[in-house]
Amino acid sequence: MTAEIINGKAFAEGLRERVAAAVPEFHSASGRAPGLAVVLVGEDPASQVYVRSKGKATVAAGMQSIEHRLPPSVSQDELIALVAALNADDMVDGILVQLPLPPQIDEKAVIAAIDPAKDVDGFHVVNAGRLAVGEDALVPCTPLGCLMLLKDKLGDLSGLDAVVIGRSNIVGKPMAQLLIKESCTVTVAHSRTKDLSDVVRRADIVVAAVGRPEMVRGGWIKPGATVIDVGINRVPSTEPGKTRLVGDVAYAEAAEVAGAITPVPGGVGPMTIAVLLRNTLVAAHARLGLAAPEGL
Numbered sequence: 643m644t645a646e647i648i649n650g651k652a653f654a655e656g657l658r659e660r661v662a663a664a665v666p667e668f669h670s671a672s673g674r675a676p677g678l679a680v681v682l683v684g685e686d687p688a689s690q691v692y693v694r695s696k697g698k699a700t701v702a703a704g705m706q707s708i709e710h711r712l713p714p715s716v717s718q719d720e721l722i723a724l725v726a727a728l729n730a731d732d733m734v735d736g737i738l739v740q741l742p743l744p745p746q747i748d749e750k751a752v753i754a755a756i757d758p759a760k761d762v763d764g765f766h767v768v769n770a771g772r773l774a775v776g777e778d779a780l781v782p783c784t785p786l787g788c789l790m791l792l793k794d795k796l797g798d799l800s801g802l803d804a805v806v807i808g809r810s811n812i813v814g815k816p817m818a819q820l821l822i823k824e825s826c827t828v829t830v831a832h833s834r835t836k837d838l839s840d841v842v843r844r845a846d847i848v849v850a851a852v853g854r855p856e857m858v859r860g861g862w863i864k865p866g867a868t869v870i871d872v873g874i875n876r877v878p879s880t881e882p883g884k885t886r887l888v889g890d891v892a893y894a895e896a897a898e899v900a901g902a903i904t905p906v907p908g909g910v911g912p913m914t915i916a917v918l919l920r921n922t923l924v925a926a927h928a929r930l931g932l933a934a935p936e937g938l
C-alpha cells in the first residue's frame with residue numbers, strides 16, 4: 643500500500659482564507675479588527691521565524707498584529723507585567739508568548755498570567771480544564787490542527803483506536819482529550835510505555851509527538867492506518883554542513899503501510915499558525931459576546 647499524503651499546507655491555506663473571509667463581519671459588528679499580540683523573548687532563530695510568520699499571517703487575514711520583542715535577560719516580573727498590560731488592552735483579543743522561554747523564566751507562571759479569554763494558545767489551566775470536561779475552550783493550535791486534518795480525511799472518528807505518542811501539555815494531552823471527545827478509544831504512550839511497537843500496531847490513528855527523529859518505524863504501523871506526524875526535527879543531511887527536517891515517523895517506511903500520512907515539512911506544521919488565526923477570531927467574537935463564525 644502507498645499512503646495518501648495529507649496536504650496540511652493546502653488545508654492550512656484554506657483555513658486561513660476562511661478566517662480572512664470572516665474578519666469583515668467582525669469588523670462591522672465591533673468597529674475594529676481582531677487583535678493578536680505576540681511576545682517574543684530572546685533571539686532563538688526558530689522562534690524569530692515563527693513570530694515573523696505569525697505577524698505576516700495575522701495581517702494577511704485582515705487582523706491587527708501587535709508584536710513585542712523583549713531581550714533574553716528580561717525578568718519574569720517584567721514579562722508578566724507586559725502580559726497584564728495586554729490583558730487590560732481592549733484592542734487585544736489574543737495573547738501568545740512564544741515558547742521556549744529563557745531559563746530564568748517559569749513558563750507556567752507566565753501562561754497562568756494570561757487572561758484565559760485571550761489565551762489563543764489554549765495553554766492556560768482554565769482552557770485545559772474546560773477541554774478536559776468537554777466545555778467550550780480555546781484549544782492548543784497544533785492538536786486542533788491535527789484533529790481538523792483527521793476529520794477531513796476520515797470523517798466520523800467514533801470507535802476508532804487512536805494512539806498518541808507523547809504526553810506534553812501542548813500537544814499529547816490536548817490531542818488525547820480531543821480524540822476522546824470524538825469517541826475514539828485513546829491510548830497515550832510515552833517513553834516508559836512497554837512494547838510501544840505493539841501498542842502502535844493496534845491503532846487506526848497514530849499521532850506521533852515525541853520529538854525524536856524517525857522513532858516510529860514503518861513496521862509498527864497497522865496497514866491502512868492514518869498517521870499524523872507532529873515532529874519537526876532538524877538532522878544532518880547527506881550534503882556536508884547542511885541539515886534537513888524529519889518527523890517523528892520514518893516517513894518512507896510508514897508511507898508503504900499507512901492509508902494516509904502527513905509529511906514533514908508541509909503536514910501538521912502549517913496548521914499551527916492557521917489555527918492560531920482561527921482561535922484569535924473565535925476569542926474576539928467570544929469577548930464581545932458574539933457567536934463564533936461558522937465553518938472554522
Ligand SMILES: Nc1nc2c(c(=O)[nH]1)N[C@@H](CN(C=O)c1ccc(C(=O)N[C@@H](CCC(=O)O)C(=O)O)cc1)CN2
Nearest residue numbers: 692738739740741742763783907908909910911912914
Ligand atoms: N506559544 C507557542 N510557542 C510554540 C508553539 C505554539 O503553538 N505556541 N509551537 C511551536 C512553534 N511553532 C509555532 O509557534 C511552529 C512550528 C512549526 C511550524 C511550521 O510551519 N513548520 C513547517 C516547517 C518549518 C521549517 O522549515 O522550519 C512544517 O512543518 O511544514 C509553524 C509554527 C513551538 N513554540
